[in-house]
Amino acid sequence: MRDDPLLRSARLVGLPTRPLVRSLALGALAALSALALAGFSAWLITRAWQMPPVLSVAIAVTSVRALGISRALFRYLERLATHDLALRVMATARSRIYAAIAGGTGSLAARIRPADVVARTGRDVDDMGESLVRAVVPIGAAAVSACATVVVFAVISPWTGLAVAGAWVAAAVVAPWCAVRGAALAERAAADARDEATALTMTLLWHAAELEIAGRREEVAALAAAAEERARRAADTGTRVRSWAAGVLPAVSGACVLVACLVGVAVAGSVDATTLGVLILLPLSAFETAAPLVDAARQLHRSRDAASRVLAVVDAAGEPTVVADVRPVERATPTVLVAEDLRWGHPGRLPSGPIAGGLTLVPGSRVAVVGPSGSGKTTLLATIAGLVPPVEGDMTVHDDDGPVDPGETIRWFASDAHVFATTVRENLLVALGDADEVRLWDVLRRVGLADWVRGLDGGLDHLLASGPDSMSTGQARRLLLARALICPVPVLLLDEPCENVDPDEADVLTAALLDRNSGLVEPDRAVVVVTHRLPRRCTADRVVDLTATTPVGSGASTCR
Numbered sequence: 001m002r003d004d005p006l007l008r009s010a011r012l013v014g015l016p017t018r019p020l021v022r023s024l025a026l027g028a029l030a031a032l033s034a035l036a037l038a039g040f041s042a043w044l045i046t047r048a049w050q051m052p053p054v055l056s057v058a059i060a061v062t063s064v065r066a067l068g069i070s071r072a073l074f075r076y077l078e079r080l081a082t083h084d085l086a087l088r089v090m091a092t093a094r095s096r097i098y099a100a101i102a103g104g105t106g107s108l109a110a111r112i113r114p115a116d117v118v119a120r121t122g123r124d125v126d127d128m129g130e131s132l133v134r135a136v137v138p139i140g141a142a143a144v145s146a147c148a149t150v151v152v153f154a155v156i157s158p159w160t161g162l163a164v165a166g167a168w169v170a171a172a173v174v175a176p177w178c179a180v181r182g183a184a185l186a187e188r189a190a191a192d193a194r195d196e197a198t199a200l201t202m203t204l205l206w207h208a209a210e211l212e213i214a215g216r217r218e219e220v221a222a223l224a225a226a227a228e229e230r231a232r233r234a235a236d237t238g239t240r241v242r243s244w245a246a247g248v249l250p251a252v253s254g255a256c257v258l259v260a261c262l263v264g265v266a267v268a269g270s271v272d273a274t275t276l277g278v279l280i281l282l283p284l285s286a287f288e289t290a291a292p293l294v295d296a297a298r299q300l301h302r303s304r305d306a307a308s309r310v311l312a313v314v315d316a317a318g319e320p321t322v323v324a325d326v327r328p329v330e331r332a333t334p335t336v337l338v339a340e341d342l343r344w345g346h347p348g349r350l351p352s353g354p355i356a357g358g359l360t361l362v363p364g365s366r367v368a369v370v371g372p373s374g375s376g377k378t379t380l381l382a383t384i385a386g387l388v389p390p391v392e393g394d395m396t397v398h399d400d401d402g403p404v405d406p407g408e409t410i411r412w413f414a415s416d417a418h419v420f421a422t423t424v425r426e427n428l429l430v431a432l433g434d435a436d437e438v439r440l441w442d443v444l445r446r447v448g449l450a451d452w453v454r455g456l457d458g459g460l461d462h463l464l465a466s467g468p469d470s471m472s473t474g475q476a477r478r479l480l481l482a483r484a485l486i487c488p489v490p491v492l493l494l495d496e497p498c499e500n501v502d503p504d505e506a507d508v509l510t511a512a513l514l515d516r517n518s519g520l521v522e523p524d525r526a527v528v529v530v531t532h533r534l535p536r537r538c539t540a541d542r543v544v545d546l547t548a549t550t551p552v553g554s555g556a557s558t559c560r
Contacts, residue, residue: 005307005390006300009128013092019085023124026078027141033071035148038285039278046277082137093310094121100314107352111481119198120313124306131303135296139288140281142172145289155287156279157267163259164286167252171290176297179245186241190234191305197227236296245294248286256283291529302478335409335490337384337526341352344376344383351391352376355544361491365526366514371546378415380546381493382527385412402473413484414528415496419468419476424453425460427479431487443486447509449478470485473500481509491526498531511535 017548044060097120118522146168154161201224211217260280268276309315339359345351352375361367368378382388384395386406397406411431420427428440440460442448452475464470471479481497497513498506512518513529515538521527 005311005327006128006131007302007308008311009093010279011453012096012311013089015089019081020136021087023078023082023085023137024140026074026081027137030071030074030078031141031145032425033067033074033143034288035286037064037067037071038282038288039152040067041205042278042281044273045281046274050276054190073466074267075316077135080292082133083490086129086132089127089132093125093128097125097310097313117249117313118202119195123194124310125314127299127303128310131299134292134299135303138292138296142289142293144200145286146172149286150284151521152282153279156271156275157263160256160260160263160279164256164283167287168254168290170289172251172293175245175248178295179241179294179443180297186234188239189403190231193227193231193234200224200227201270203211207367209218224407233362234478236361246291248291253283253287256286271447272323273509299411302462316521324457335363335397337395337406337491338394340392342383342390343392344379344388345391346388347380349411349452351547352379353391359544361528363490363526364516365528365542366516366540366544367526367528368534368538368540369528369530369546370532375546376547378495381412381495381528381530384491385410387412408494409490411484411487411489412493412502413480413495415499417483418469419464420463420478421463421467423458423461423463424456424479427464428483428486431483435486439486443482447478447482447484448471448505449475449482474502475503475504478509478520485521489525492521493528493530493541495530496532497529498533503533506533506537509540514538514540 005493024273040060040063044057044064047057047060094391097117101117136295150161150165150168153164175221200220204217204220204224208217212218240537257280260283264280337360341354342359343351359367369380371377380389383390395403397409399409420430425440428443429435432439437460441450444453453459453462468476477498479501483495484494486493493527494513497511501509508519510529510531510533512520513527514535517539530539
């Protein structure tokens with residue numbers, strides 16, 4: 001039988017047993033105090049009606065006061081303990097998710113969306129933590145209260161005990177189950193709509209300039225607003241179902257009072273007045289701990305779904321990867337990549353390819369990949385880099401000593417690489433942590449950024465406080481290109497390296513990347529460049545046009 005997602009998530013975060021037992025115990029004590037308070041109050045009211053000597057009820061009066069204080073005290077301590085436990089569990093869950101993503105398989109980085117990471121570590125982890133506060137502890141307290149209530153009534157009258165037991169089944173089992181079943185579709189629709197709204201909102205935040213230029217900012221904003229509206233309507237549907245389920249509790253409470261009154265009439269001659277008072281008045285407050293159970297059941301449903309989504313990300317990460325040395329390997333022997341009948345793509349989408357004649361990269365190869373948006377250019381680079389498995393065909397990477405891991409010899413530099421809010425030096429050292437100053441200045445010179453960096457206050461140690469907003473888009477692209485070039489791997493895969501650079505300067509840079517004699521990239525390294533715009537003249541060994549997935553040129557050629 002497949003493990004319940006909540007149980008698996010509890011093992012994932014290492015849910016501590018002792019704090020959980022402490023929270024359940026405090027919740028149970030609060031529930032028992034409330035039940036005892038109601039019983040003593042009912043006895044005291046009935047006994048006071050008989051007008052006994054004041055001293056004969058002094059103990060009962062004191063007990064009512066003590067139970068009122070203990071109920072509030074235990075409830076306060078339970079809240080402190082449960083919230084502390086929940087916050088610790090949520091913090092651990094977030095750290096485990098980030099650790100799984102950071103140490104997982106390389107393909108995860110290419111497949112997981114930033115919006116998914118935000119949703120999983122944000123709202124979903126919150127839902128997992130709230131299962132402790134709003135579900136586990138309330139259910140435990142209600143279970144203890146139900147057992148105690150049924151026992152008390154059964155001692156007074158077996159028939160009343162049976163009625164109370166049936167009422168607890170209706171209020172604590174049937175009503176929550178119906179509420180969860182009825183609201184399940186609404187919850188799922190709301191979650192899907194919120195995920196869509198999150199993704200669209202992040203697109204608006206990260207690509208506002210591009211959307212404004214394309215004239216689509218208002219369209220995307222309208223889509224995000226529509227997704228939020230769908231989430232709101234779905235939530236309203238769930239609220240209506242919950243309201244109907246919540247009406248079960250006062251109905252069964254009233255039914256129990258009616259049964260108690262009927263039983264009281266039947267046994268009035270055989271029991272004393274105080275016992276009769278407890279029998280009739282206690283049902284009014286006997287189901288107090290059942291009130292949160294509808295919400296608790298719905299919270300368990302939400303938390304189970306959230307745990308499933310979190311575990312899907314953790315499972316997709318695979319076994320943690322132990323990285324002993326993050327410095328890319330500079331291989332002494334030549335690296336060769338051969339792809340035959342290669343077809344590539346993501347699951348659920350039509351694959352691209354194959355490339356007619358296959359694709360071979362040898363030391364010094366210069367290959368340009370062109371094609372319209374959506375033709376699979378970026379996915380092709382991810383496949384070559386070993387981040388996405390091929391759909392069909394064979395791809396091998398080897399040197400003189402035999403097959404090698406693509407992760408050791410190939411680096412893919414994505415078009416959406418990030419400029420960090422730190423110094424220029426640290427932004428470059430991301431790719432090669434032990435690069436000296438001579439090497440840093442050399443790569444900046446090659447991409448045409450050295451003069452700009454020298455003019456900054458602090459030079460290489462200038463702080464880019466706002467990350468990419470601290471420079472123009474063209475300067476940011478040059479800095480990212482410098483980061484790629486400083487990485488000493490035999491095969492470089494560059495996705496739109498000159499995007500947002502002035503068209504004339506972009507032509508010069510792209511032509512230099514595709515010319516092994518330009519000095520921009522070492523002549524013995526293979527370079528694959530994805531671009532929408534080929535330079536007017538280029539000396540690429542091969543240009544692969546993904547419009548038809550056939551090569552449109554080979555050897556030194558005029559590309560345009």
